Amino acid sequence: EMELTNQTPVFKFFLVGLTDDPNLQPLIFSLFLSIYLITILGNLLIMLTVSSDSHLHTPMYFFLSNLSFTDICISTTTIPKMLVNIQTQNQRISYTGCVSQISFVLIFGGLENCLLAVMAYDRYVAICHPLTYTVIMNLLHCVSLVLLSLIMTTVNALPHSLMVLRLSFCTDLEISHFFCELAQVIKLSCSDTLINFLLMNLGTSIFAGISLCGIIFSYTQIISSILRIPSVSGRYKAFSTCGSHFLVVSLFYGTGLGVYLSSAVKGSSVKNIVSSMMYIVIPQMLNPFIYSLRNKEMRESLTHLLTGKPSLL
Template sequence: MELTNQTLVSEFFLVGLTDDPELQPLIFCLFLIIYLVTILGNLLIILAVSSDSHLHTPMYFFLSSLSFTDICISTTTIPKMLVNIQAQDQSITYTGCLSQVSFVLIFGGLENCLLAVMAYDRYVAICHPLRYTVIMHARRCVLLVLLSLLVTTVNALPHSLMILRLSLCTDLEIPHFFCELAQVIKLSCSETLINYLLMYLGTSLFAGVPFSGVIFSYTQIVSSILRIPSIRGQYKAFSTCGSHLSVVCLFYGTGLGVYMSSAVSDSSVKNAVASMMYIVVPQMLNPFIYSLRNKEMKESLRHLISGTPSLL
């Protein structure tokens, strides 16, 4: 393939889920609905938490931060896809593509870290209930969120800078509906060993450590719950982290599905669908998981929508 200097590249082409023109209207409607549901659901969570003083606790502060992150992830990827389908133009600018790569890394990593922080919050609430308010004070909660954002930004920065040094080939088609780091690296005609090493190191470190934190927290939580003498007490304790555990399973389950799909399949369509399950579906379902499984959240949402004050 002919080499093209990266400074001369003006745009990439997002192939999307399919190049069949007859399916484009269906895909447009599907993703538009997904995006609107994601934005509305997560905004309702944020509004419910901010408007109800009974929800001004660390758990709901982290939940509203997660909802904001979900909005950012969806806004980074879906609107551009909708615009491309509507305009029948698959192009995305070089700057726009690198911006997508960076923001997906930042907000995807932030969601990963927030799930670990929320697991830590549940660990303190269940394993150290008498010290909960002392440990999880407002300043520490804010610092945990800011630290998570700092960590994910530090992780995304070297990936973005390393992409800038790549010499790109003439075939600039990305078989996805958004610019994914691994797919952009594949377009390079120069040496990519450092890029792949950095990508695997970053994934292992910045995804593995939070996931290990989640596993450790729930190991301690389950151990503490099993020491509760009554079945009712065990159920009540476990119900406080049921919603978070469901979100964790959804997030890491779809992430594992993406990894397994890319490992066993060379089909660009299957890989794109797998990525959709990771970068789109959890962000849409998270508000429903928390609102349907959480009595306080359901009550707050009901009062928010009806316009009546909460009596909790």
């Protein structure tokens, strides 16, 4: 009895998921399991291809490997728990598990955001300063950029996670989502959440805004440099090296903006879930395809890895 008196109440959250219709659960389980397996295998294949082919040991592919690793981490933070919940028909997630999910989604989501900006900077240096590219983008500089990105995202995620810990919750609570999303958890609190909402909106706007501004600046410089190239084939070659990245950036920020707008406009919880899915699940699955299918070097190295045929590079 003495042990129980000192314990704080243990909250249990319930992840409602996409639907509570039991007939649809097997379909949702199959869909998310397929998405998860494709994401893991696709991104692992990218990492394996880059590490096994010495022709791909360049800054662009080093950053791509880190992006693939981040994509695996984001998906692993959210999807497996959802699959376990569907399989066991138990929607519960512990308070610790929920806070951990919030932290990891913020860290890896933020890291993806930073890496896309770093990759845009890499393309900017390659196209606008080709003669000094190898000097500027040396190995130490590349590793430093990735480490700096990780430190920045962790520093950004920490206050959000700590501010969630100060919130109090009245009873067992239903989160109308398939993972513990920061905004959804804050909404369920019965304590004052004004500071949490201000911090969330301000932090996200500044953090994502800086990266997006960096990407826009890089691409305006890249496009103006490409337009100055006299030959059509030269312009095409220059643009093809950043076409894949531009697609990935559009997908990531386009879906992210969709989530932001859908949470700002009071829509149905299903709409919010679907828009978040577009942000936290779909880009991570499609990134390997975008990079491998649009990129000649990646296609040839992948073919070499899977068939054993020598690379033509």
